[in-house]
Amino acid sequence: MKVLLLSMPDYFEHMPPVAVRMPNGALTSLAGNVDSHHQVAVADLILRYRQVRETVTALLREFDPDVIGLSVMTFQRRTAGRIIHLVRKLKPGARVVVGGYDPSLASEAYERMDVDFIVRGEGEVTFRELLRALEHRQEFGKICGLSYRSGGGWISNPSRPPHRLESDEIRRPNRKARVLRGYTLLGRQVDVVETSRGCTFDCSFCSIIEMRGRNFHTYDFERVLADIADAQDQGARTIFFVDDNITLNVHRFEALCQAIIEAKLNRIDYFVQAMTSSIAMHGETLAPLMREAGFRYVFLGIENILENDLEFLRATAKNTTHDKLRHAGNASIKAIDCLHKNKMFVVGGLIVGNPDDTRESIEANLAFARRYVDWPYIQHPTPYPRTPMTAAFRERGLIMNEQLEEYDGTTAVVRTEQITSDEVEYLRWNAERWMKVQHMPAALRHDPWFIIRNAPQMLAHTFRGCTVRSVLGLEDNRKAFERYKAIRRDERDYL
Numbered sequence: 001m002k003v004l005l006l007s008m009p010d011y012f013e014h015m016p017p018v019a020v021r022m023p024n025g026a027l028t029s030l031a032g033n034v035d036s037h038h039q040v041a042v043a044d045l046i047l048r049y050r051q052v053r054e055t056v057t058a059l060l061r062e063f064d065p066d067v068i069g070l071s072v073m074t075f076q077r078r079t080a081g082r083i084i085h086l087v088r089k090l091k092p093g094a095r096v097v098v099g100g101y102d103p104s105l106a107s108e109a110y111e112r113m114d115v116d117f118i119v120r121g122e123g124e125v126t127f128r129e130l131l132r133a134l135e136h137r138q139e140f141g142k143i144c145g146l147s148y149r150s151g152g153g154w155i156s157n158p159s160r161p162p163h164r165l166e167s168d169e170i171r172r173p174n175r176k177a178r179v180l181r182g183y184t185l186l187g188r189q190v191d192v193v194e195t196s197r198g199c200t201f202d203c204s205f206c207s208i209i210e211m212r213g214r215n216f217h218t219y220d221f222e223r224v225l226a227d228i229a230d231a232q233d234q235g236a237r238t239i240f241f242v243d244d245n246i247t248l249n250v251h252r253f254e255a256l257c258q259a260i261i262e263a264k265l266n267r268i269d270y271f272v273q274a275m276t277s278s279i280a281m282h283g284e285t286l287a288p289l290m291r292e293a294g295f296r297y298v299f300l301g302i303e304n305i306l307e308n309d310l311e312f313l314r315a316t317a318k319n320t321t322h323d324k325l326r327h328a329g330n331a332s333i334k335a336i337d338c339l340h341k342n343k344m345f346v347v348g349g350l351i352v353g354n355p356d357d358t359r360e361s362i363e364a365n366l367a368f369a370r371r372y373v374d375w376p377y378i379q380h381p382t383p384y385p386r387t388p389m390t391a392a393f394r395e396r397g398l399i400m401n402e403q404l405e406e407y408d409g410t411t412a413v414v415r416t417e418q419i420t421s422d423e424v425e426y427l428r429w430n431a432e433r434w435m436k437v438q439h440m441p442a443a444l445r446h447d448p449w450f451i452i453r454n455a456p457q458m459l460a461h462t463f464r465g466c467t468v469r470s471v472l473g474l475e476d477n478r479k480a481f482e483r484y485k486a487i488r489r490d491e492r493d494y495l
């Protein structure tokens, strides 16, 4: 069978396609795990975000797929709906399958859409079994993790337990299935690699626990190194580890750094997401190893610097450090210092606009970001399906916006008890633009040609809505903010 797998083109504020166009790791993993006689094409639509209709149309004509799979996050649901509509018009006989976080956690929404199958949770084995059943015209009833149409309704088979990632249960991704080119992270070809899945924490804003429960499973290093080498062979010079929480087992992470060094795969730039507590408590040994292994940017889940907010986000434990005397304290500054001393950059993940936030508490977090982090990744709490945080916001009547295409993390869709969502977003937007500019010289030193060629476009993205008058302070910044919001609204219309 011919299978076309698509990821959505929707991007968000901190990932402007001029600088960041990252592959979707799920699709190549699915492609690597179907039976080998199927022909699979993977198309990441972020690579053609301005020509989505044309690209999908051309792919359907040229490839003529029997099965079309879409990977969807919540803020991409509207775009997914439009692509499904297009696919149905152009290829009415093809089967449409959806998977990923949104179809898994809000499957009822997809039951109302024109799709044939919903794959809930991890997809490799479920999708493999689905293709077998389609090929041999078998029943779907025994395929765990699958929802399918039957008669006038839907049947949801029992969930599939999380994969343990042992031996060859999940084969390596098939990157050769990609049919579009142009992945980049600041001008260097980027790829994604997984070393583990899952997390045992339960932050209230995170979808991972509802998606797969609290567990942690790892791939062996032999597989991970082979996967990195494959990405490198395909041209990658930068690799993003997409693990949910690679720092959950620090000793394993240290050993992984060591293995990367020994395998001489340390000329690649690595990006990773990390917990502040792990870095703060183990940084003395871990951070030098990370540096030697090639880690360059570390996304730190700081979440918030105030205790009340951390409590609301259920992120206190992962942001607390203990010293030898068992004194506890916030781990953020210690973790940041440690990374800086070892010449790595900190992408500071903060969440502002929580229910009890005031203007002062938001300003305190923004001031922290200005002072300590190299690249701000500040978001607003976003009520994604079935997270505990969504229930808390709903109970308090603080969800102000139900337009899911705006649930991109940097659009404030909830208010606090004291300030409006618009005000929350304005405070972040106003501060964050200038923090991003501060990082330009460091980026210039690393990738001079890319920055010289693309700085105007990058600045134009960061400052969209602004005019010379607003930058010089001759016009109320709120007017620029209103223009930015209007531009952002238009950008979301991908087809």
Ligand code: B12
Residues within 6 Å of the ligand: 005, 010, 011, 012, 015, 022, 023, 024, 025, 026, 027, 029, 030, 068, 069, 070, 071, 072, 073, 074, 075, 097, 098, 099, 100, 101, 102, 105, 119, 121, 122, 123, 124, 127, 192, 194, 205, 206, 207, 208, 241, 242, 243, 244, 245, 384, 385, 407, 408, 409
């Ligand atoms: C790595 C990552 C990123 C990376 C890379 C994204 C990329 N291009 O792949 C970066 C940092 C860029 C990123 C950005 C964002 N992310 Co992100 N990200 C993740 C993370 C950590 C891992 C995802 C991953 O690659 N896993 C590995 C792959 C193999 O697994 P998987 O994606 O789950 O896919 C499996 C199944 O879902 C299923 N499946 C998936 N697609 C399909 C399709 C078909 C047809 C089938 C059959 C099955 C299937 O099968 C796959 C294999 O088992 C998750 C989870 C987490 N712990 O936070 C969040 C997560 C996916 N991100 C999320 C969000 C919201 C975002 C942002 C909007 C904002 C943000 N929080 O940063 C942006 C938007 C990006 C953009 N397009 O502009 C949310 C999604 C929530 C939701 N309900 O939609 C998550 C769950 C985090 C959270 N907040 O809880 N993200």
Ligand code: SF4
Residues within 6 Å of the ligand: 199, 200, 201, 202, 203, 206, 207, 208, 209, 244, 245, 275, 301, 318
């Ligand atoms: S530590 Fe990270 S992956 Fe784990 S629950 Fe919290 S946000 Fe999600």
